[in-house]
Amino acid sequence: MTFQLPKAILFTALLGLAPAAPLLATAAMAAPQGDVSAFDPDKDGTIDLKEAQAAAAKAFDMLDPDKDGTLDAKELGSRVTAADLKKADPDSDGTLDKKEYLALVEARFTAANPDKDGTIDAKELSSPAGQALHQLLQ
Numbered sequence: 001m002t003f004q005l006p007k008a009i010l011f012t013a014l015l016g017l018a019p020a021a022p023l024l025a026t027a028a029m030a031a032p033q034g035d036v037s038a039f040d041p042d043k044d045g046t047i048d049l050k051e052a053q054a055a056a057a058k059a060f061d062m063l064d065p066d067k068d069g070t071l072d073a074k075e076l077g078s079r080v081t082a083a084d085l086k087k088a089d090p091d092s093d094g095t096l097d098k099k100e101y102l103a104l105v106e107a108r109f110t111a112a113n114p115d116k117d118g119t120i121d122a123k124e125l126s127s128p129a130g131q132a133l134h135q136l137l138q
C-alpha cells in the first residue's frame with residue numbers, strides 16, 4: 001500500500017508531460033542545432049567562410065523584398081540587435097547593405113570559430129556564437 005501513492009503521482013506527472021513531447025520534437029526538427037548540411041554544398045561536414053557568405057548573400061536577397069539593396073532593422077528582425085546594427089553600420093544610415101551584412105557574417109564567423117581552423121563544424125555551429133552566425137545564414 002505504501003507504494004500506491006508515489007505511483008499515482010508519477011503517473012499524473014507523466015500524463016502532464018506527454019502533450020509537451022510532440023511539440024518539443026517538432027521544434028527540434030524545425031531548427032536542428034548544429035546541422036551544417038544546409039550551408040555545406042561541398043559536403044565536407046563543415047562551413048567555411050565562402051559557404052557562409054554564399055548562404056548569407058542568399059538570405060540577404062530573401063530578406064530584402066523591396067530590393068532596395070539594404071536591410072533595415074525591421075527586415076533584419078531578431079537576427080541583429082540594435083547594438084550590433086550600430087556596430088555593423090559604419091556609414092550610419094541605419095541599414096545594412098550587402099557589403100556590411102557580409103562583413104558582419106565574417107565577424108560572427110570568426111567569433112564562432114575559436115579553434116581558428118577556417119571552418120565551422122557542427123559543434124561550433126551549436127555554440128551561442130555559432131547560433132548568432134546561423135541566424136544570418138537563413
Ligand SMILES: [Ca+2]
Pocket residue numbers: 039040041042043044045046047048051
Ligand atoms: Ca563545407
Ligand SMILES: [Ca+2]
Pocket residue numbers: 089090091092093094095096097100
Ligand atoms: Ca549602412
Ligand SMILES: [Ca+2]
Pocket residue numbers: 113114115116117118119120121124
Ligand atoms: Ca572551427
